[in-house]
Amino acid sequence: MRSTARRWWWVAVLGMATLAGAxxxxxxxxxxxxxxxxxxxxxxxxxxxxxxxRRVEAEEPSVPLVLGVAIATGVATxxxxxLAILQALAYPVAWVFSRRLRDAVLANLAIGLAVGAGFxxxxxxxxxDLLQIAFTQALSLGFSLAMGVWISRMTALGEERGRxxxxxxxxxxxxxALNREAGAAAERERLARELHDTIAQDLTxxxxxxxxxxxxxxxxxxxxxxxxxGARAALGETRALVxxxxxxxxxxxxxxxxxxxxxxxxxRETGVTVSLTITDxxxxxxxxxxxxxxxxxxxxxxARKHARARRIALxxxxxxxxxxxxxxxxxxxxxxxxxxxTASTGFGLSGMxxxxxxxxxxxxxxxAPGAGTSIxxxxxxxxxxxxxxxxxxxxxxxxxxxxxxxxx
Numbered sequence: 001m002r003s004t005a006r007r008w009w010w011v012a013v014l015g016m017a018t019l020a021g022a023x024x025x026x027x028x029x030x031x032x033x034x035x036x037x038x039x040x041x042x043x044x045x046x047x048x049x050x051x052x053x054r055r056v057e058a059e060e061p062s063v064p065l066v067l068g069v070a071i072a073t074g075v076a077t078x079x080x081x082x083l084a085i086l087q088a089l090a091y092p093v094a095w096v097f098s099r100r101l102r103d104a105v106l107a108n109l110a111i112g113l114a115v116g117a118g119f120x121x122x123x124x125x126x127x128x129d130l131l132q133i134a135f136t137q138a139l140s141l142g143f144s145l146a147m148g149v150w151i152s153r154m155t156a157l158g159e160e161r162g163r164x165x166x167x168x169x170x171x172x173x174x175x176x177a178l179n180r181e182a183g184a185a186a187e188r189e190r191l192a193r194e195l196h197d198t199i200a201q202d203l204t205x206x207x208x209x210x211x212x213x214x215x216x217x218x219x220x221x222x223x224x225x226x227x228x229x230g231a232r233a234a235l236g237e238t239r240a241l242v243x244x245x246x247x248x249x250x251x252x253x254x255x256x257x258x259x260x261x262x263x264x265x266x267x268r269e270t271g272v273t274v275s276l277t278i279t280d281x282x283x284x285x286x287x288x289x290x291x292x293x294x295x296x297x298x299x300x301x302x303a304r305k306h307a308r309a310r311r312i313a314l315x316x317x318x319x320x321x322x323x324x325x326x327x328x329x330x331x332x333x334x335x336x337x338x339x340x341x342t343a344s345t346g347f348g349l350s351g352m353x354x355x356x357x358x359x360x361x362x363x364x365x366x367x368a369p370g371a372g373t374s375i376x377x378x379x380x381x382x383x384x385x386x387x388x389x390x391x392x393x394x395x396x397x398x399x400x401x402x403x404x405x406x407x408x
Contacts, residue, residue, distance in 0.1 A: 006056045013048045016089045017041050024080050033079045033122070040076025040118075044086060047072055052097065061099035069093050070111040077118030084115050084136075091144040101152055105145065112141040226269050233265075255289040259296060263314060266300050272309055274300075279317035282327055287383040291359055292316060292329050295377045298352050299331035307335025307373060319378055329377045337367045352377070359383045 024037035047068030055062050073090045076083040094107035119133040256278055263274040284292065296314060303309055315330040353363045361379030 003056070006053060009048070009052070009056055012089060013045060013052075016086060017045050020076060020083050020086055023082050023085075024076075027080055027082065029080055035079070037076050037079030037083055040072050040074070040079060040083065040086075043072035043075060044069060044089075052093070055097065061103070062097045065097050066094050066107045067110070070107070070114045073111060074114030074118040077115050078121035079118075081119060081122040084119070084140075087111065087115055087140055087144075090115075091140075091148070094144075095148040095151065101149070104148060104152070108141060108144050108148065112137050112144075115140070226265075229265070255284065255293070258293055259314070259316065262293070262296060262300065266304070266312075270304055272303070273311045275311070275313045277313070277315045277317075279315075279321070282316060282318050283324060283381060284327055285382045287359070288327065288379060288381055291355060291361070291379055291383070292327065292377070294355060295329055295352055295363075295375075296331065299329075299375045302349075303331070303333045303335060303373070306338070307333045309333035309335035309372070318381070324381055326378055327381045330374065332372065332374045334372045337369050337371045337373055339369060340365050340367055 020041050021038065024034055024041070029037065047065055051062045051065035051068060055065070069090045073084075073086040076086055090111045091108060094111060095104050098104035098107050116133055116137045119136070120130070123129045123133065259276055259278065263276045266272065267274045300312065300314075303312055312331065312333045315328075315332075317328055318324065319326045319328040349363070349365065355361075356363050356377055356379055359379050360383075361377060364376040364378075365373070366376070367373035
């Protein structure tokens with residue numbers, strides 16, 4: 001089935017041939033002039049059938065077609081001058097089926113010369129006739145060149161615009177793919193932080209309790225009770241991670257209650273005295289509460305593993321005092337301390353730093369060998385939900401990350 005473009009080209013060719021044939025017949029020309037005109041018209045249709053029709057869809061250039069149309073138009077004009085109207089078809093053919101702009105201009109010149117030569121046969125070669133022919137062809141050629149160049153420029157701009165649009169769409173697809181990959185990577189990092197700050201710390205506590213029970217001749221009920229409590233805490237953290245939207249504390253203790261339970265469990269399991277001070281009037285958003293509690297868990301976990309401390313102090317308050325914009329968590333221990341400049345950095349400190357950075361917070365670690373360790377975390381008191389990296393809900397597990405010791 002022929003395409004729409006091919007059909008319309010055939011309509012143009014046959015329509016122009018029919019009009020030219022009717023003009024030639026009705027002009028009552030001499031037999032040889034009529035024959036010459038009809039031969040030119042026939043050559044035009046034959047040239048299109050042989051070299052033009054099949055190249056429309058592929059938009060392939062065709063030198064034989066352009067030359068055939070130029071010669072056909074010149075022959076038809078030689079038979080009858082009015083058949084120069086075939087230029088209305090010949091010039092568009094030259095523009096459409098030429099490879100480059102230069103080729104199209106040369107094809108236009110060839111058509112103009114062929115028609116001019118035809119005029120010399122049908123009109124004459126007197127000086128006045130030649131001047132008229134030159135003027136007529138100059139106008140026709142000039143108009144064709146002007147329109148052809150303008151249309152070519154518009155076509156080139158359209159093609160360039162299409163290319164740029166295609167590149168833009170490709171870039172948008174690449175950006176979308178990168179965003180999806182970045183989102184997946186961010187989610188993996190978030191889950192890694194949550195697992196480290198919750199379940200991993202609870203399991204670490206269970207391991208240490210189990211080691212303690214094994215060292216004892218017979219594990220007392222208190223130790224077994226703590227193991228059970230730690231296991232339940234790990235289970236609760238797992239459920240909270242899955243839920244990803246549960247309340248801050250599944251038991252309804254709230255932020256203050258979760259911190260108190262965290263301190264009590266740590267003190268009961270380790271024997272280290274833990275003091276907790278929460279300044280009244282500190283109003284935190286839910287996500288800020290989660291970050292503060294995670295940082296407290298991380299700091300206590302690190303103190304448990306490395307500090308060898310006897311006392312730990314947790315303080316939560318506004319910065320500056322009385323303000324409602326930012327909150328500060330301070331965790332101090334009287335342990336062995338370490339040199340922050342030489343200590344290796346484990347996942348705990350880096351994870352805490354990343355967690356705080358995601359919500360516009362900062363982390364400062366002050367320590368020295370034999371002088372204990374102080375960890376200070378500051379963050380906005382109100383964190384929009386999309387900005388808060390953590391979504392799992394703390395259940396005040398006993399441990400969560402670095403506070404002191406040579407490996408953080």
